[in-house]
Amino acid sequence: MFVKRILIAAAALAYLGFLAVLGAAYLIGLKQASAWPPAGQAIADKDLSKVEKNVQQLEKRMSGLLPRGLYIVIDTAENRLFVKNGKEVVRTAVVSCGSGVVLEESGGKQRKWIFDTPRGEFNVKSKITNPYWVKPDWAFIEEGESIPKGVEDRIEAGTLGDYALGFGQGYFIHGTLYTRLLGRNVTHGCVRVGDEDLKAIFKAVPIGAKIYIY
Amino acid sequence: MKTTAKIAVIILAGLVWTVPAASQDKAGLLEKQNSLNSEYSLAKDSAFYFVLDILGRKLELRVRGMVLRSWPFQSMRFWGRPELSGNVELVRKTALKAPERIVIKPGGDAEKVESAPGPAAKPTGTNPAEFELEALELKDMPKKFSLDFDDGLHILVKTKTGASGGLLGSMREGWRWFVDLPLRNLFGPRTGAGLSELELTFDNDKDAQSIYWHFFDGIKGIIL
Numbered sequence: 406m407f408v409k410r411i412l413i414a415a416a417a418l419a420y421l422g423f424l425a426v427l428g429a430a431y432l433i434g435l436k437q438a439s440a441w442p443p444a445g446q447a448i449a450d451k452d453l454s455k456v457e458k459n460v461q462q463l464e465k466r467m468s469g470l471l472p473r474g475l476y477i478v479i480d481t482a483e484n485r486l487f488v489k490n491g492k493e494v495v496r497t498a499v500v501s502c503g504s505g506v507v508l509e510e511s512g513g514k515q516r517k518w519i520f521d522t523p524r525g526e527f528n529v530k531s532k533i534t535n536p537y538w539v540k541p542d543w544a545f546i547e548e549g550e551s552i553p554k555g556v557e558d559r560i561e562a563g564t565l566g567d568y569a570l571g572f573g574q575g576y577f578i579h580g581t582l583y584t585r586l587l588g589r590n591v592t593h594g595c596v597r598v599g600d601e602d603l604k605a606i607f608k609a610v611p612i613g614a615k616i617y618i619y
Numbered sequence: 620m621k622t623t624a625k626i627a628v629i630i631l632a633g634l635v636w637t638v639p640a641a642s643q644d645k646a647g648l649l650e651k652q653n654s655l656n657s658e659y660s661l662a663k664d665s666a667f668y669f670v671l672d673i674l675g676r677k678l679e680l681r682v683r684g685m686v687l688r689s690w691p692f693q694s695m696r697f698w699g700r701p702e703l704s705g706n707v708e709l710v711r712k713t714a715l716k717a718p719e720r721i722v723i724k725p726g727g728d729a730e731k732v733e734s735a736p737g738p739a740a741k742p743t744g745t746n747p748a749e750f751e752l753e754a755l756e757l758k759d760m761p762k763k764f765s766l767d768f769d770d771g772l773h774i775l776v777k778t779k780t781g782a783s784g785g786l787l788g789s790m791r792e793g794w795r796w797f798v799d800l801p802l803r804n805l806f807g808p809r810t811g812a813g814l815s816e817l818e819l820t821f822d823n824d825k826d827a828q829s830i831y832w833h834f835f836d837g838i839k840g841i842i843l
Contacts, residue, residue: 426802426805427798427801427802429805430801430802430804430805431801433801433804433805434698434699434801434804437699437700437804438697448646448648448649453648456648456649456652457648459652460648460651460652460655463652463655463656463659464655466659467655467658467659467662467684468684470662470663470683470684471683471684471685472683478687480687480688481832482757482828482829482832482833483757483829492685504721504752504753504754504755505720505721505754505755505756506720506721506722506723506753506754506755507720507721507722507723508722508723508724508725509722509723509724511724511725511726512726519720524667524835525665525666525667526665526682526683546725547723547725548725549725549726586752589752589754589756590752590754590755590756590757591752591754617682617685617687619667619680619682619687619688619833
């Protein structure tokens, strides 16, 4: 009976101790939280004009970083393409971006491809009317076909639509036969666009225009 | 005489009201200069960066000073040291169930290493958005994950609705937030740096998922 009481008292003490520690932790947490947001530093009156000038200069520099003229912005998650001029959206198109699938070559050189649309800042490097597709090795490997030796066996017409805008390393913004899949991530890295949007984009966006893919 | 007294009172009242406002403006101006400086250092390069505006309650993905995506958060809470400002770099992105890429090995022993949902486009409905594809899409991204930054800041991103993990998950989360973190904050974390734990809750699942999609390891950012 006595031992039982001692045990209960010890458990109660331990519990109270735990609560006290937790309470202290909360107090410290609250003290830390009340220190946020930190009070802003004061500027001396003599420095005020200097700071104002700095802010103006920085704002000017920041606005100077924005692309000039028309540019393209592509959201790979939402599969959307925006043609923009400054902050204004001129055109929005539903597109298809990279599937993110990994293709591994079983035999031979055991190469590996990741079908992602590259992200970053690019430029329109080329504009092609009636483009044809020179099928790369992965296109044959994916289909389980042998890789042809001659370039003529790699050429496929009609697959890329009526227009293509190249942005480097073999990546293009081009048309598609699979319009039902626009809005989904299905490509091997290129950006597929519907016919009407592609025509408008091709006509509007000049070579050298910036492309931001994120 | 009466008119002069009235004017004097108005001028005095004006002075009393404008002095704190002016000092607030000054502090704001200095903060603006600092944040512009931080942002310019990132924006002058072509890489994407993020801006976490805590008081403005939004997280933004930017490039060249241009806002690409903005995700307003519904609520936030934090434990630990409150120095939530300055430039940071994402070191690690962790999710309980991180999305995995589908691997295709044509002609090999294993056609598909990772299990993939059916052939290229298996219709489950009439809407193309419902097709199951062999692809890694936004819907495959986690709704709850954490971001670890180089300065020790740990941000948990979650949504109001998703990924609570039922009663057990809620209990685990409650224990973590209301017991584990305060005690760790009191006794100090094992790493030596002060604890800095921020939790952001977003309104819809898609917001959290697209943050996971767009935030890659090494992305730099500013916390305002």
